[in-house]
Amino acid sequence: MQTFDLRVEVSDGVAGEMTVAVTQSPAGEVDGVRVAVPPVTLAQAMHCTARRLLELAAEFTGAVLPPPLWAAWRASTAAAGSAGVCLRIRTAGAAAAALPWELLYDAERGAYLALDPLTPVVRYLEGPAGPPLPAPGGAPPVLLLGAAAPRDLPAPGAALEGVATALAPAVRAGRGRVERIDHLTLPRLEAALQERRPLLFHFHGHGFWAGYDGAGGLALEGRGGAAELLDSATLATLLGAARTQFVMLNACSSATAGSERWSGLAQGLVRRGVPAVVAHQGALDDDLGRVFAGRFYAALAASGDVAQAVTAGRIAMAARCAAGEQAGAWLAPLLFLRGDALLWPPADEFVDDARNRASPRSSVSSLPQSASDERGAINIENLNAGTVIMGDATIDMRGTTVNFPAAPPPTPDPRLDELVAGQGALLARQDAFQREVLAALAAAEQRVVAGVLDGMDERNRRLVEEVMLAVQGGQAPPAETQALLDAVAAVRAEVRGHGAALASLGDRLDALAAGEPVGPTEAEVKHRLVMTVPIVPFLLGYEGEIELKSRFGLDAAWQALVKKVRGERDEESS
DSSP states (O other): OEEEEEEEEEEETTTTEEEEEEEEOTTOOEEEEEEEOOOOOHHHHHSSOHHHHHHHHHHHHHHHSOHHHHHHHHHHHHHHGGGOEEEEEEESSHHHHTSOGGGOEETTTTEEGGGOTTSOEEEEOOSOOOOOOOOSSSSOOEEEEEEOOOTTSOOOOOOHHHHHHHHHHHHHTTSOEEEEESSOOHHHHHHHHHHHOOSEEEEESEEEEETTTTEEEEEEEOGGGOEEEEEHHHHHHHHHHHTOOEEEEESTTTTOOOSSTTOSHHHHHHHHTOSEEEEEOSOOOHHHHHHHHHHHHHHHHHHOBHHHHHHHHHHHHHHHHTTSSOTTGGGSEEEEESSOOBSSOOHHHHHHHHHHHHSOOOOOOOOOBOSSOTTOOEEOSOOOOSSOOOSOEEEEETTEEEEEOOOOOOOOOHHHHHHHHHHHHHHHHHHHIIIIIGGGSOHHHHHHHHHHHHTSOHHHHHHHHHHHHHHHTTOSOHHHHHHHHHHHHHHHHHHHHTGGGGHHHHHHHHHHTTTOOOOSSHHHHHHHHHHHGGGHHHHHTOOOSSOOTTHHHHHHHHHHHHHHHHHHHHHHHO
16 A cells, blocks of 8 residues: 655644645655644544534645645545555644544545545654564464453453454464453563563553643552553553564553653654554543454454554444444544554465465475486476466476476365355355345444444354344244344333433443334334344343343343254255
8 A cells, every 4th residue: 555644743833833745645745835723623523423523524624635735635546546545644743743633534535534444544653663573483473462450440341352352363364372461460561571572462441641741651450459550651661672563552541642742652652663553542432442442453353454454443433423422433543653554464365375384395306317308308396486387387498498297286275275265254244244234224224233233242243243134134033033022122121110220221222223112014023123133242241230130031032043043044055
């Protein structure tokens, strides 16, 4: 992917002016243009409706990208085509960095740049690149996941299980091995970084920012489980020494910065040598943080591209919060880069690498002289070359003929064949789900369903999509589907009976209209089922101070429906 570098510097803070220039792009450079600093803040954008967000985006984009720069951007995207262009924001000071650059909007296409996989938006911090990635070979690198829940701070909620599940494809492909520390203390973190030297470090918990001294950090667990603050300088030293290549800080205020250029926690890590850091501005909703992390790591496992993964995570957040008063909550996560954004090759190269390892070619083992050829033909029995010629071939080089015997076929590997088949089946299922289920819903319903699905782990997501496909295709048995609708209605009635104590859970049910009466027609029943199924795993996994007694009936109805759906599917395939 090519890059479009936008360099920004506040040239006159008193007058409220800044200079914006294109220093590198497929369409060439554009000299600096002085523009007024737009009065659009991150707080405004994060806490508003979708309509207001569009208005702020149009105002901000028009202010910071005047016609010469916008023309260069349009020409660059046209030249790049399907390869895409990465927009790298290079700010020369804290004032320019504080602007919500991820809000840039293309009115002609009706798309936010940061929500389009072809136009990822990153914060590029100038300076030497980080240390090189570990050379391939040897044991897979460690992917370190850490979480801290100090007893004297609000519980951040469990999230590491979902991250580990999302990373599973990368682990199976040999790109890394996951290690977890669920109660992260400073001694445990220090030992893990020194001994494991992880490729990746993910933190889930609380971050803090002290505006009075312009410093931030993380809240780990200390003596007796109380919070112990780890300052940004110490964390940067530990991660820099470990040569960690990527850090995810799933914590509040981990991207907040002060008046100094490198004052933020994430920015300080990049300055110390970490090539890529994802962190969050301001307060982070716990549910949205889990949605972002789950989709981010699923995309990272497939592509290895951090910028693309951040875009996927933002899209998931945007779908989840589009209908509320915080439509711009997806602006919170920022990606800071100072080097390459690729941690490992894409998933389609996993199998190629594995097949090459499974079918090694030996070096040249013999060069016998042919007695029957007066010109001296050379028969090469085994050749190690970048290009393998399948079949017999004759090459004439200055009167010398080299005869290559037909190369044997690659050694079969059932495990790799199974992996390829599984990937193909997964893609086919996802395509069918998009085509047959989501396409049948209204746009608002699509956003709600997608938001619920994005909050699930991979196993539940696949199961829910499978059942929704069966319902949409008329393959779900009526008795079991009606039993499920009745069970969800019972849960809804119990939730309503508790009033304000379970208001948040009631809101989730209301968003899907789950448990409401169903009309008499088959189409109405099918539609209600499609909208109801996604909420079932959440209800079954719900844990709160008030136990839902109706949940046991829901569990029985759900298991019965899943059993029937899978049984009928197996019968059809046999």
